Amino acid sequence: MIDIRQKLEEIGAFEPHADDGLLVCRCEEVTKGEIRKAVHEGIFTIEEMRRYLRNGMGLCQGQTCGRLVKSIMAAELKETPDYVEPASARAPMRPIEMEILGKDQGGAYE
């Protein structure tokens, strides 16, 4: 069980850093500062963070930034990186055209 309010008090208030403008998610252009700030707004899981800021929701689905986000969030939560669970993996593993996905019945889809 995680007491969100207590945890927020433990980690203290958000403090701006010089590198807050640094891009973390290249696809959706989410910065380090946005991620750090969101943690102080109660966003503690990658699942929530993706939904809140769209990091990892773009074309590459977090394959590039997943680890970076995890470590930024863990540091902000004053925890080790394994505290922050990775996002669940979902099909399709690569971006695929609807037209191609639609053809799965052995014959061409008309």
Added chain:
Amino acid sequence: MGRIENHPILGASPEGKMVTFYYNGEPMEGMEGEPIMAALKVNGVMVHRYTAKTHEPRGVFCAIGRCTDCVMVVDGKPNIRTCITPLKAGMKVETQYGVSAKEA
């Protein structure tokens, strides 16, 4: 950046058929079947697109189709990963702004 003509381990580079394609309307030469990215790089093109939110330039990053940073508008279709899409004669390759070929 150029092609590697002769490599100490891999030897002479395979010879391919040179074809013409169009980069933002200008004709360019590339080797048929090589990734579009390779032909662009040989021709000195570094910027493949500008991002939607902050309009930053982007180019090749992972080169294996994973990071999707190298996407361009190819034959009118946006978001084509140029690092894994083979070059064909006559292809129209355009700088992508956000998700379209026109500057917003």
Added chain:
Amino acid sequence: MDIRRYDMIVIGAGPAGLSAAIEAAKHGVKPIVFDENARPGGQLFKQIHKFFGSKEHKAKIRGFKIGEELLAEAEKFGVEVVLNATVVGLYPDKEVTVKIGDEIQHFKGDSILVATGASENMVNFKGWTLPGVIGAGAAQTMMNLHHILPGKKVLMLGSGNVGLVVSFQLMQAGCEVVALCDAAPRIGGYGVHAAKVARCGVPFYLSHTIIEAEGDEYVTGVTIGEVGPDWKIIPGTKKHFDVDTICLAVGLSPMSQLLDQAGCRMKDTRGGFVPECDAEGQTSVPGIYAAGDVSGIEEASSAMIEGRISGITIAEYLGFAENEEKESRINELEVQLDTLRQGMFAPANRGKKIEKTEEGIAISENLLVKGFVSDEEIGRFPGVTKQRKIHPVMECTQNIPCNPCQDACKRGCISIGSNITSLPVVDKEHECIGCGLCVASCSGQAIFLVEEDVEPGYGEVTMPYEFMPLPVVGEKGIACGRDGRAVCDCEVTKVRTSPAFDHTNLLTIKVPNDMLMKARFYRAKKEAAYD
């Protein structure tokens, strides 16, 4: 629904996947292997250096040749490899959906092996999204698959084996590597890999990281700085380089998403998100296996053995092999795998600072920080002896599982013994004939032939040389030391190439006798200068 059925579905035609399919096919299993790339072999086709290990591990063979051998073997045993086949999803009933051509096909396997390998980790710094900042894997892909130069002037970030190997490959392709930096205080990869980069004149900046990639539209320069114990930049330590390319080699993470999707129990480790699996690669879902980097990052050599182990295990699981058969084969393979997991770079030693070799010799501090063993340190290693007559000088100073030099010398001058990680020792009882096979056999390019007094006051050094253009006999150039700095003028006296050397040319230069233990690299006059 039209679902095609197979005994065994392998995802990924890299070293682990192909090895597993081959091993299983040998026992009558009919595997199908999917790979999203246009070429099979995974990363092997980007590996142009010679592999380490022993004969069973295909040591001293270049990665892409091993790839070719694996493909031939796969074909021989009837393994079906489908390329440009992207696995879209892996579902609980051991069902996979695969994009083949412009459609999706459904497959179900009685067993599934996930061998999807790894993807590169990234670091972010100011300007890291600029065109010209690329992954080290991207550089390899451009050079070794597509035969194009990633850039002209490159800075490499990362001193692990990938960073070191790719730095060398960049120079082989014709790029200039202006510096190699790493935030860690010590070089992470093999000392021999570092040494071959350092002797080409690449400066190493350990405890340094990138502050900024510069440029408006693309990279035009980079600034690095020294990091203190608090991981912050120490004021006044900034260094600028004009570069057009910044290469990132900061580690790999298992590409395990498919296993997660299929409901395999996963664990979050320092080395990435990996499936929980036993020694044979069986995950928590019966019939779903994992092998190679996807279950934990190691070298390709280990991935191939892991693949074989999973292959025979699957053959037994499907009833194609008897239990005793499986046990004996696995015992054999585990010995091979254990061998590779020995030495200073063994998985068990990750993150540890090792002060002494197994022989009790102090490790070269200089090697760990600057990339080369200093002239003062080199004499204490058993492969380095001082003799007048021609003899091998083996600058092998770390315990890694590798022994092709011992096999290469037919005269018995080189001895490693039964412990594969031991440092090679020069056996002075046996006479060296200067054949150079040991020089070419050393995957770390750490063996040189040295002979004093070939003419009064002058001796000869023979070195491995894998660059273009190949110098010609009689050419006058500059001999460089282990640190890449010019030590003296020299003349090329012999250039040997042979199929047996496999593209490692042997270059012999004539230098003054007192430079024989210093000169370790050759540069043509025009590109070198004393400083």
Added chain:
Amino acid sequence: MNKTADVIIIGGGIVGCATAYYLAKSGTKQVIVLEASKSIGHGGSCRNGGGVRQSGRDVRELPYAMYGIQHLWPTLSEELGVDVEYTQKGNLRLGKTQAHLEKLQKLADNAKAVGLGVEMVDAKEVQEICPYLSKDIIGASWCPTDGHANPLTTTLGYYKRSLEMGVSYYTDAKVAMLKKVRGKVHQVILTDGTVFEGEHIVLCAGYESRAIARTVGVDLPMTKLIDEMFVTEMQPHMFDIMLGTASADFYGHQAHHGSFVFGSECGYEEVTDMEDPSKLYTNAMTLSASCRAVMDYVPCLKGAKVVRSWCGWLDNAFDGVPFIGDCKDAEGLTVACGFTGHGFGTAPAVGLMLSQIVHGEKTVVDISALAPNRFKPNK
């Protein structure tokens, strides 16, 4: 850790978070929200298609669906300090056959009877409203006051704002049972044994509500059904309307940043047999079937690439409308569940009404038809 509160809300989905927000806004000091998973909005709240719609609804739901659209949605982004991307550009429900049109006409007539503006449009008008649709569409129902919003930021917006206002949240806090004290539902006991106590308990935990309510003898007759969605890569801006079809082939819209979000079924949902329902596996057939369904109506999207698919559980009430209100058979317990796959758009109004119920006030519209104990045998 304070384990007593005026109100304990079970379920950190959009209904729970919205209820907490309206309670805090109306002055309730101590509100605790318990979420079973590690993430707020882990269930249907963040897995739905984002429809904020009145058309097509049961008449019992329409009054509060309309109330939300008139009074709550328009100012929600401002109120929460998070862009909920509310877009009120209308909903087209498409038909390709005469049978479709008849069905749509019936729905439109029902809506008109309770004062909702829904009209039938012909093929030409459909193309005028949205020129990207298939020419095979012969007509549609059109409700210009319908729209969509971003379920992710709406849910997390309610969470964030209520957290700022003093609500306490506990995640990874799975409820095992409720317990009565002196005849009144008063304790909430977690699977790890932790006991929370509240003057009022609000149960809004989706399908899981059924098992929790059962521990105090309340039955909420509903089943659960898996539903899948997918999202495409960012596309150039095309249209702002919400789409649905007469035969429920698919539903969806283009989100603000350009992706298309669509939901659809392949027919296998009713018989889905998932060993561990918490894993939320998608089905190997559904994504392809969904793509075909969408392309049948929006053919120009055939080249759009899908980047992700996911699924979630619907909590389907026996008669298709939710259970909202006090449990007459268990004093102290208020429930809100059984939203049957269309709860998102009404969640602000439901949250507001739950806060009113807790305060013993009259709700903004009458919802007595949604009483939790309304099931009657049919013979």
